[in-house]
Amino acid sequence: MPRQPMLLIEGLNLELHDSGGWRRRFHRCLHEVDFDLLRGEVHAVVGASGAGKSLLAAAIMGLLPGSARLSGTLDYDDDALTPKRQARLRGAQLAWVPQSLGSLDPLASCGRQVVWAARRAGLATHQAERAATSALQRYAVEACRHAYPHELSGGMARRILLAMATVGEPDLLIADEPSVGLDNEQRRKVLDYLRALADSGKGVMVISHDLRHALAIADRVSVFRQGRKLETTTAAAFSGDGQQLHSNYARALWLALPDNAFTAAPLTGRQHNIRLPHEEPVLA
Numbered sequence: 211m212p213r214q215p216m217l218l219i220e221g222l223n224l225e226l227h228d229s230g231g232w233r234r235r236f237h238r239c240l241h242e243v244d245f246d247l248l249r250g251e252v253h254a255v256v257g258a259s260g261a262g263k264s265l266l267a268a269a270i271m272g273l274l275p276g277s278a279r280l281s282g283t284l285d286y287d288d289d290a291l292t293p294k295r296q297a298r299l300r301g302a303q304l305a306w307v308p309q310s311l312g313s314l315d316p317l318a319s320c321g322r323q324v325v326w327a328a329r330r331a332g333l334a335t336h337q338a339e340r341a342a343t344s345a346l347q348r349y350a351v352e353a354c355r356h357a358y359p360h361e362l363s364g365g366m367a368r369r370i371l372l373a374m375a376t377v378g379e380p381d382l383l384i385a386d387e388p389s390v391g392l393d394n395e396q397r398r399k400v401l402d403y404l405r406a407l408a409d410s411g412k413g414v415m416v417i418s419h420d421l422r423h424a425l426a427i428a429d430r431v432s433v434f435r436q437g438r439k440l441e442t443t444t445a446a447a448f449s450g451d452g453q454q455l456h457s458n459y460a461r462a463l464w465l466a467l468p469d470n471a472f473t474a475a476p477l478t479g480r481q482h483n484i485r486l487p488h489e490e491p492v493l494a
Protein backbone atom coordinates (compact mmCIF):
# COMPACT_ATOMS: atom_id res chain seq x y z
CA MET A 211 0.00 0.00 0.00
CA PRO A 212 1.46 3.42 -0.92
CA ARG A 213 2.50 5.48 2.06
CA GLN A 214 0.81 8.84 2.68
CA PRO A 215 3.32 11.71 2.34
CA MET A 216 4.00 13.63 5.56
CA LEU A 217 4.74 16.68 3.42
CA LEU A 218 2.79 17.43 0.26
CA ILE A 219 3.44 20.44 -1.92
CA GLU A 220 1.43 21.14 -5.07
CA GLY A 221 1.73 23.88 -7.65
CA LEU A 222 4.00 26.07 -5.53
CA ASN A 223 4.82 29.45 -7.06
CA LEU A 224 7.03 32.00 -5.38
CA GLU A 225 7.79 35.57 -6.36
CA LEU A 226 10.32 37.74 -4.57
CA HIS A 227 11.28 41.37 -4.80
CA ASP A 228 14.17 42.15 -7.08
CA SER A 229 16.96 43.38 -4.88
CA GLY A 230 18.17 46.92 -5.70
CA GLY A 231 16.38 49.65 -7.60
CA TRP A 232 13.53 51.81 -6.33
CA ARG A 233 10.83 50.23 -8.43
CA ARG A 234 8.76 47.53 -6.76
CA ARG A 235 9.35 44.61 -9.09
CA PHE A 236 8.86 40.93 -8.41
CA HIS A 237 10.53 38.02 -10.10
CA ARG A 238 9.40 34.41 -10.09
CA CYS A 239 11.80 32.16 -8.15
CA LEU A 240 9.75 28.93 -8.00
CA HIS A 241 7.43 27.77 -10.79
CA GLU A 242 4.63 25.25 -10.23
CA VAL A 243 6.68 23.03 -7.93
CA ASP A 244 5.21 19.69 -6.80
CA PHE A 245 7.11 17.90 -4.06
CA ASP A 246 6.39 15.30 -1.41
CA LEU A 247 8.21 13.62 1.41
CA LEU A 248 7.37 10.27 2.99
CA ARG A 249 8.04 9.15 6.53
CA GLY A 250 11.15 7.02 6.68
CA GLU A 251 12.54 8.55 3.52
CA VAL A 252 15.52 10.70 2.60
CA HIS A 253 14.42 12.87 -0.31
CA ALA A 254 17.31 14.78 -1.85
CA VAL A 255 16.89 18.09 -3.65
CA VAL A 256 19.72 18.72 -6.08
CA GLY A 257 20.56 21.36 -8.64
CA ALA A 258 22.96 24.16 -9.43
CA SER A 259 23.36 27.39 -7.53
CA GLY A 260 20.26 29.58 -7.88
CA ALA A 261 17.95 26.65 -8.69
CA GLY A 262 15.59 27.55 -5.83
CA LYS A 263 16.55 24.77 -3.41
CA SER A 264 16.96 26.97 -0.33
CA LEU A 265 13.83 28.96 -1.17
CA LEU A 266 11.82 25.74 -1.23
CA ALA A 267 13.16 25.00 2.27
CA ALA A 268 12.31 28.52 3.43
CA ALA A 269 8.77 28.17 2.05
CA ILE A 270 8.27 24.94 4.03
CA MET A 271 9.67 26.48 7.21
CA GLY A 272 7.69 29.71 6.76
CA LEU A 273 10.85 31.79 6.70
CA LEU A 274 10.49 33.71 3.46
CA PRO A 275 10.95 37.48 3.26
CA GLY A 276 7.80 39.33 4.35
CA SER A 277 7.18 40.67 0.84
CA ALA A 278 7.22 37.20 -0.76
CA ARG A 279 4.21 36.19 -2.85
CA LEU A 280 3.46 32.52 -2.46
CA SER A 281 0.72 30.42 -4.05
CA GLY A 282 -0.05 26.73 -4.25
CA THR A 283 -0.68 24.20 -1.50
CA LEU A 284 1.61 23.15 1.34
CA ASP A 285 0.33 20.34 3.57
CA TYR A 286 2.00 18.69 6.53
CA ASP A 287 0.41 15.68 8.21
CA ASP A 288 -2.75 16.17 6.13
CA ASP A 289 -3.32 19.76 7.27
CA ALA A 290 -2.48 23.04 5.60
CA LEU A 291 0.88 24.41 6.66
CA THR A 292 -0.33 27.92 7.43
CA PRO A 293 2.05 30.60 8.74
CA LYS A 294 0.57 30.14 12.22
CA ARG A 295 1.09 26.37 12.11
CA GLN A 296 4.61 26.80 10.73
CA ALA A 297 5.46 29.08 13.66
CA ARG A 298 4.10 26.50 16.11
CA LEU A 299 5.90 23.52 14.57
CA ARG A 300 9.17 25.25 13.77
CA GLY A 301 12.06 24.17 15.96
CA ALA A 302 10.01 21.26 17.32
CA GLN A 303 8.46 19.01 14.67
CA LEU A 304 9.91 20.97 11.77
CA ALA A 305 13.65 21.45 11.96
CA TRP A 306 16.08 23.12 9.63
CA VAL A 307 19.83 23.15 9.17
CA PRO A 308 20.34 26.49 7.43
CA GLN A 309 22.86 26.82 4.65
CA SER A 310 24.45 29.95 6.10
CA LEU A 311 26.90 29.62 8.99
CA GLY A 312 25.97 33.20 9.83
CA SER A 313 22.81 31.77 11.38
CA LEU A 314 24.69 31.16 14.64
CA ASP A 315 24.40 33.88 17.30
CA PRO A 316 27.86 35.48 17.60
CA LEU A 317 27.21 36.55 21.20
CA ALA A 318 26.32 33.18 22.72
CA SER A 319 28.44 30.10 23.33
CA CYS A 320 27.74 27.14 21.08
CA GLY A 321 26.63 24.94 23.97
CA ARG A 322 24.10 27.58 25.05
CA GLN A 323 22.67 27.76 21.54
CA VAL A 324 22.16 23.99 21.41
CA VAL A 325 20.41 24.13 24.82
CA TRP A 326 18.17 26.95 23.54
CA ALA A 327 17.30 24.81 20.54
CA ALA A 328 16.36 21.93 22.87
CA ARG A 329 14.21 24.23 25.02
CA ARG A 330 12.52 25.58 21.89
CA ALA A 331 11.71 21.99 20.94
CA GLY A 332 9.85 21.67 24.23
CA LEU A 333 12.36 19.97 26.54
CA ALA A 334 12.49 20.90 30.23
CA THR A 335 15.68 22.59 31.48
CA HIS A 336 17.54 19.54 32.82
CA GLN A 337 16.48 17.39 29.85
CA ALA A 338 17.61 20.13 27.49
CA GLU A 339 21.10 20.16 29.04
CA ARG A 340 21.36 16.40 28.70
CA ALA A 341 20.03 16.36 25.13
CA ALA A 342 22.46 19.15 24.18
CA THR A 343 25.39 17.14 25.52
CA SER A 344 24.48 14.08 23.52
CA ALA A 345 23.83 16.15 20.35
CA LEU A 346 27.26 17.78 20.72
CA GLN A 347 28.83 14.35 21.24
CA ARG A 348 27.02 12.89 18.23
CA TYR A 349 28.70 15.41 15.95
CA ALA A 350 32.03 15.32 17.80
CA VAL A 351 31.86 18.99 18.80
CA GLU A 352 31.57 18.61 22.57
CA ALA A 353 34.88 20.43 22.92
CA CYS A 354 33.21 23.48 21.33
CA ARG A 355 30.58 23.75 24.05
CA HIS A 356 32.11 26.88 25.60
CA ALA A 357 33.43 28.32 22.34
CA TYR A 358 31.82 31.25 20.52
CA PRO A 359 30.99 30.95 16.81
CA HIS A 360 33.95 33.14 15.71
CA GLU A 361 36.30 30.56 17.25
CA LEU A 362 35.01 27.69 15.10
CA SER A 363 36.09 26.37 11.73
CA GLY A 364 33.39 26.19 9.06
CA GLY A 365 33.04 22.44 9.55
CA MET A 366 32.63 22.82 13.32
CA ALA A 367 30.02 25.55 12.89
CA ARG A 368 28.12 23.32 10.45
CA ARG A 369 28.10 20.52 13.03
CA ILE A 370 26.79 22.90 15.72
CA LEU A 371 23.92 23.81 13.37
CA LEU A 372 23.25 20.09 12.88
CA ALA A 373 23.27 19.52 16.64
CA MET A 374 20.79 22.41 17.09
CA ALA A 375 18.44 21.12 14.40
CA THR A 376 18.37 17.55 15.67
CA VAL A 377 18.55 18.02 19.45
CA GLY A 378 14.74 18.03 19.78
CA GLU A 379 14.23 14.92 17.64
CA PRO A 380 12.13 16.62 14.95
CA ASP A 381 9.68 14.75 12.78
CA LEU A 382 10.79 16.43 9.60
CA LEU A 383 14.34 17.65 9.09
CA ILE A 384 15.41 19.88 6.23
CA ALA A 385 19.19 19.91 5.94
CA ASP A 386 20.44 22.58 3.53
CA GLU A 387 23.95 21.65 2.35
CA PRO A 388 24.71 19.82 5.62
CA SER A 389 28.09 18.49 4.57
CA VAL A 390 29.76 21.55 3.03
CA GLY A 391 33.13 22.17 4.69
CA LEU A 392 33.33 18.75 6.35
CA ASP A 393 36.17 16.32 5.73
CA ASN A 394 35.34 12.90 4.27
CA GLU A 395 35.09 11.17 7.63
CA GLN A 396 32.81 13.82 9.13
CA ARG A 397 30.70 13.97 5.99
CA ARG A 398 30.18 10.23 6.10
CA LYS A 399 29.12 10.43 9.75
CA VAL A 400 26.68 13.27 9.10
CA LEU A 401 25.14 11.55 6.08
CA ASP A 402 24.91 8.26 8.01
CA TYR A 403 23.16 10.06 10.83
CA LEU A 404 20.60 11.62 8.46
CA ARG A 405 20.00 8.17 6.95
CA ALA A 406 19.51 6.70 10.45
CA LEU A 407 17.00 9.45 11.29
CA ALA A 408 14.94 8.46 8.26
CA ASP A 409 15.27 4.77 9.10
CA SER A 410 13.82 5.54 12.53
CA GLY A 411 10.67 6.87 10.85
CA LYS A 412 11.43 10.58 10.40
CA GLY A 413 11.27 12.46 7.13
CA VAL A 414 14.54 13.94 5.88
CA MET A 415 14.94 16.41 3.03
CA VAL A 416 18.58 16.93 2.08
CA ILE A 417 19.50 19.83 -0.14
CA SER A 418 22.78 19.48 -1.96
CA HIS A 419 24.50 20.84 -5.02
CA ASP A 420 26.58 17.64 -5.00
CA LEU A 421 24.71 14.69 -6.47
CA ARG A 422 27.29 12.21 -5.15
CA HIS A 423 26.61 13.13 -1.53
CA ALA A 424 22.86 13.08 -2.08
CA LEU A 425 22.93 9.65 -3.70
CA ALA A 426 24.91 8.22 -0.78
CA ILE A 427 21.77 8.31 1.39
CA ALA A 428 18.72 9.27 -0.70
CA ASP A 429 15.71 7.10 -1.53
CA ARG A 430 14.42 9.64 -4.03
CA VAL A 431 15.97 12.62 -5.73
CA SER A 432 14.31 15.76 -7.11
CA VAL A 433 16.30 17.70 -9.67
CA PHE A 434 15.80 21.46 -9.80
CA ARG A 435 16.89 23.97 -12.36
CA GLN A 436 16.11 27.69 -12.52
CA GLY A 437 13.19 27.51 -10.11
CA ARG A 438 11.57 24.47 -11.71
CA LYS A 439 11.54 20.87 -10.63
CA LEU A 440 12.58 18.86 -13.67
CA GLU A 441 11.92 15.43 -12.21
CA THR A 442 11.60 13.30 -9.10
CA THR A 443 13.08 9.86 -9.42
CA THR A 444 14.41 7.02 -7.33
CA ALA A 445 18.07 7.26 -6.41
CA ALA A 446 18.48 3.90 -8.18
CA ALA A 447 17.62 5.58 -11.50
CA PHE A 448 21.03 7.27 -11.35
CA SER A 449 22.90 4.31 -12.75
CA GLY A 450 24.64 3.14 -15.89
CA ASP A 451 24.32 5.65 -18.69
CA GLY A 452 21.36 7.38 -17.05
CA GLN A 453 18.73 6.01 -19.42
CA GLN A 454 16.16 5.81 -16.60
CA LEU A 455 16.38 9.56 -16.03
CA HIS A 456 13.78 11.70 -17.78
CA SER A 457 15.57 15.00 -18.21
CA ASN A 458 18.76 15.63 -20.14
CA TYR A 459 19.84 17.85 -17.31
CA ALA A 460 19.63 15.06 -14.68
CA ARG A 461 21.50 12.77 -17.07
CA ALA A 462 24.17 15.43 -17.57
CA LEU A 463 24.52 15.85 -13.81
CA TRP A 464 24.90 12.09 -13.44
CA LEU A 465 27.36 11.63 -16.29
CA ALA A 466 29.45 14.54 -15.03
CA LEU A 467 30.38 12.65 -11.86
CA PRO A 468 34.07 11.76 -11.98
CA ASP A 469 33.56 7.99 -11.61
CA ASN A 470 31.12 7.89 -14.49
CA ALA A 471 33.73 9.07 -16.92
CA PHE A 472 35.00 5.49 -16.62
CA THR A 473 31.87 3.44 -16.09
CA ALA A 474 29.25 5.14 -18.27
CA ALA A 475 28.76 4.59 -21.97
CA PRO A 476 30.82 6.98 -24.10
CA LEU A 477 29.23 10.41 -24.52
CA THR A 478 28.05 11.44 -27.94
CA GLY A 479 29.20 14.76 -29.35
CA ARG A 480 25.86 16.35 -28.54
CA GLN A 481 25.97 15.24 -24.90
CA HIS A 482 29.45 16.70 -24.61
CA ASN A 483 27.95 20.07 -25.40
CA ILE A 484 25.44 20.03 -22.54
CA ARG A 485 26.27 22.91 -20.28
CA LEU A 486 26.95 21.43 -16.89
CA PRO A 487 25.50 23.06 -13.82
CA HIS A 488 28.62 23.95 -11.90
CA GLU A 489 29.02 27.49 -13.13
CA GLU A 490 28.81 29.15 -9.77
CA PRO A 491 30.28 28.20 -6.41
CA VAL A 492 27.94 27.41 -3.54
CA LEU A 493 28.00 30.24 -1.04
CA ALA A 494 27.98 28.73 2.41
Ligand SMILES: Nc1ncnc2c1ncn2[C@@H]1O[C@H](COP(=O)(O)OP(=O)(O)OP(=O)(O)O)[C@@H](O)[C@H]1O
Pocket residue numbers: 226227228229239257258259260261262263264265266275309419491492493
Ligand atom coordinates in the same frame (compact mmCIF):
# COMPACT_ATOMS: atom_id res chain seq x y z
N1 LIG B 1 15.76 37.10 -0.39
C1 LIG B 1 15.77 37.06 -1.74
N2 LIG B 1 15.31 38.11 -2.45
C2 LIG B 1 15.30 38.08 -3.82
N3 LIG B 1 15.74 37.03 -4.55
C3 LIG B 1 16.22 35.96 -3.90
C4 LIG B 1 16.27 35.90 -2.45
N4 LIG B 1 16.79 34.71 -2.08
C5 LIG B 1 17.06 34.04 -3.24
N5 LIG B 1 16.72 34.78 -4.32
C6 LIG B 1 16.86 34.37 -5.72
O1 LIG B 1 16.13 33.17 -5.94
C7 LIG B 1 16.90 32.24 -6.71
C8 LIG B 1 17.03 30.92 -5.99
O2 LIG B 1 17.78 31.09 -4.80
P1 LIG B 1 18.11 29.89 -3.80
O3 LIG B 1 18.87 30.49 -2.66
O4 LIG B 1 16.87 29.15 -3.47
O5 LIG B 1 19.05 28.99 -4.70
P2 LIG B 1 19.79 27.61 -4.29
O6 LIG B 1 19.31 26.57 -5.25
O7 LIG B 1 19.61 27.34 -2.85
O8 LIG B 1 21.30 27.95 -4.63
P3 LIG B 1 22.69 27.61 -3.82
O9 LIG B 1 23.08 26.21 -4.28
O10 LIG B 1 23.62 28.66 -4.31
O11 LIG B 1 22.41 27.70 -2.37
C9 LIG B 1 18.24 32.91 -6.99
O12 LIG B 1 18.21 33.38 -8.32
C10 LIG B 1 18.32 34.05 -6.02
O13 LIG B 1 18.94 35.16 -6.61
Ligand code: NI
Pocket residue numbers: 263264265309386
Ligand atom coordinates in the same frame (compact mmCIF):
# COMPACT_ATOMS: atom_id res chain seq x y z
NI1 NI C 1 20.85 27.30 -1.27
